[in-house]
Amino acid sequence: MNDNVIIFLHLAILGFWVLTALKNIIFWTYVWQIKEYRLDRMTAYFELPSSRATILNARFLLSLALLCMSVVMVLWQGFWFIDWPLSVAILAFYVLMLLRFFEQVRRKETHYPQITSRAAMVLVVSALVHLGIVAAVLQFDNTYLLVALVTIDFLAPVLCSIGVVVSTPIARIMKRRILEGARRKREQMKGLLVIGITGSYGKTSTKEFIVALLSERFKVLTTVANNNTEMSVARTILNDLNNSYDIFVAEMGAYKKGEIATTASIAQPTIGVLTGIGPQHLSLFGSMQNTQKAKYELIEALPEKGLAVFNGDNDIVKDLFYQCEKPKRLYASNAFVDKNAPGVRAESTKYINKGTEIKVREGQKQKTETITTDLLGKHNVSNLMGAITVAREVGMSFDEIRQGIKKIESIEHTLKPLYGLNESLVIDDSYSGNMHGVFAALDVLQRMQGKQKIMIFLPLIELGSIAEKAHKDIGAKIGEVCDACIVVSQDYFPILYEEAVKHGMHKDKMLCITKPDQVVQHIKEMVQKQDIILLENRINPSITQGLLAKKNGNGSEKSKDKKNQNATKDQKNKKDKKKK
CATH class of the missing domain: 3.40.1190.10 (Mur-like, catalytic domain)
Structure with a gap:
């Protein structure tokens, strides 16, 4: 194939790769931020299958396959004939990843970090690490460009962690100064x-x-x-x-x-x-x-x-x-x-x-x-x-x-009663999740008078060795109290399903639906007047908004700043x- 075509493909790949790398950096900065840049919390994050699936998924397998093919092409000269089809495959891969990302944006399934000084440091350092590797490869030998791009993409979670490591000493110095300043002020x-x-x-x-x-x-x-x-x-x-x-x-x-x-x-x-x-x-x-x-x-x-x-x-x-x-x-x-x-x-x-x-x-x-x-x-x-x-x-x-x-x-978001669709009642308990809170919310639901009692539930995290036992108990209580339940993550769903059905729920009413728009659509199809919908644990806000009647208005929301x-x-x- 004409060299100019190959150069064009490589430039196109580089352009789409930059956008993909930026998406990866933003996502992993968000994850580190919600885990407070703590290794122990990040380790606990990967206890859940849904968290591991952010890495070990079809995208991971495709990246691995493309990486292997790129390495083969570079190491064995006889395989240069696959340069252009491999380039097309890599370009198609990045285009598909970006299209998937835009679809997630449309469905409001994306997450972004809050811009703080620490988050900004992590974002900048991670971006510099990505671009620095690419610049070094181009300076050394652009033959390895495809290998470098796919490898960086493959190692994105690790490379983004470098930003956390680099920013940690600075963050610790700043933290020490803030704590000491607060201590001195309090003593006065x-x-x-x-x-x-x-x-x-x-x-x-x-x-x-x-x-x-x-x-x-x-x-x-x-x-x-x-x-x-x-x-x-x-x-x-x-x-x-x-x-x-x-x-x-x-x-x-x-x-x-x-x-x-x-x-x-x-x-x-x-x-x-x-x-x-x-x-x-x-x-x-x-x-x-x-x-x-x-x-x-x-x-x-x-x-x-x-x-x-x-x-x-x-x-x-x-x-x-x-x-x-x-x-x-x-x-x-x-x-x-x-x-x-x-x-x-x-x-x-x-x-x-x-x-x-x-x-x-x-x-x-x-x-x-x-x-x-x-x-x-x-x-x-x-x-x-x-x-x-x-x-x-x-x-x-x-x-x-x-x-x-x-x-x-x-x-807000703690057993907050709101007007729901079709004259239903939504109980928003999506503030946070713990075993005590889940059972307390189900006790409230059990005492309430309603036509159907529906629960939308995100399984709990960071429960360690008792996680399965905890979700068995929760599943049993769901079966006793609820007429239907949608679990919005695959985590512990088989356990929840088994226990809920065992304790009275019809098997067709215990569902796992992970996409927010599909959850909303399913509820819209089934909810009736006088139904009660309990939102439990950190439910995606787009689900909450999709289930609320317009008459809630702005009056249902309180000022976030209580201090005044x-x-x-x-x-x-x-x-x-x-x-x-």
């Missing part, structure tokens, strides 16, 4: 009351409930949404905390021992709330014992005259309550937890038309207080008891607490406060 604020909250589940809801109640009397600052790393807490202190605030409420998360201790050393809490301990992120902690030790670091960080608040609904946390020698309180959503323990518990719970009515007993007092809330679910009753316990400890009356409760609404809302109380109310 002697009169500030800090409340720390941690646990395997319930952290964010409990935090938001505490903030809603305390804001009736105090000016309160809190960490935003579920941002709970040491960096998130430190940045909130540096950027937002000032002497006008009475209380700082900090959510504290961790994936291994020592992280909560670091966060607590920065925030220096006086009150610590332990919401629950379970198997979430077990593959990262390594064992339940390590999880327990990591969460208890918050209690260990409290001063001797601080206050430790424990959730009595969780057996592990309740045992820690009895072991704790610091001032302590125990809260619970039922009346059968230790009645002699100081704290707040729900004496009785009644589900009413638009929420829940709770009779609350404080310690051993004879009188109960009646409160009502729009919140659904026993787990929210438990979280609310924790918030009331803290509010009482800082001197708030039950009248103030009732006023604060009126302002509590479902946190939590700081609206006038300073004149300060004179009534009593701080622990």
Whole structure:
């Protein structure tokens, strides 16, 4: 074939390869970012078959075949006759990959990293590594161009990791400076009351409930949404905390021992709330014992005259309550937890038309207080008891607490009721996923009156050795509660299917559909008036939007920035406060 044609093919390949390489760099930067640039979390990511399939798929096999053919052509001169057909095949491969990408964009199945300084470093370094290799090959011997391009594409996950490795020392220096700056600023604020909250589940809801109640009397600052790393807490202190605030409420998360201790050393809490301990992120902690030790670091960080608040609904946390020698309180959503323990518990719970009515007993007092809330679910009753316990400890009356409760609404994507298609009801519980939350959501669904109960579920991650057992239990509960279920990932689907069918679901109603547009289309075909659709775990937002009726409007969405809302109380109310 004419050399000019070969040159044209190679240039076309190079152009399409650049676009494909950019797509790969963006995707793997996104994955590293959501795993917080941590090797342990990235390793756990590949525990799931769906995650491994991002590499080990048909694209991988085609890349491998093209790479082998390119190597054969270079090493054995007699195979130069395959240059042009191989070039055409490689060009077609990259064209098909880009067409597939554009189709994913159309279906809203693509993901992009948030542009932060760390993400920008990873993107730039990864791009330079890709282009540097190509430039070196062209400088050395362009005979190896096809081999180089296909090899780089084949090794894209590894080459993108170089960007993470290179940016890590810089990120660590920046992190150290931010943490130290936050620690120094916090130490200067002697009169500030800090409340720390941690646990395997319930952290964010409990935090938001505490903030809603305390804001009736105090000016309160809190960490935003579920941002709970040491960096998130430190940045909130540096950027937002000032002497006008009475209380700082900090959510504290961790994936291994020592992280909560670091966060607590920065925030220096006086009150610590332990919401629950379970198997979430077990593959990262390594064992339940390590999880327990990591969460208890918050209690260990409290001063001797601080206050430790424990959730009595969780057996592990309740045992820690009895072991704790610091001032302590125990809260619970039922009346059968230790009645002699100081704290707040729900004496009785009644589900009413638009929420829940709770009779609350404080310690051993004879009188109960009646409160009502729009919140659904026993787990929210438990979280609310924790918030009331803290509010009482800082001197708030039950009248103030009732006023604060009126302002509590479902946190976005946590059992949030929304208008669905065909006059159905959508329960959006797609905020995050853990075993406790899944069973709590299914309990709520079980109590609700509806024609069909449909669940859309993304299997849980980072459960380590108990993952199969956990999904067996979830599948059984789905079979008991739901009339239909769509699982949006192949992960653990055979286990979920077997258990759901075994426990009452018709085999044709337990489906695995991984493409968001197909999920929406299937639901549209089956949903009827008075059906209830539960969205559980991190469901693709395009599915949620596709199932909602237009009358939800913008009013269903709350401002993402809660800090200004939590700081609206006038300073004149300060004179009534009593701080622990």
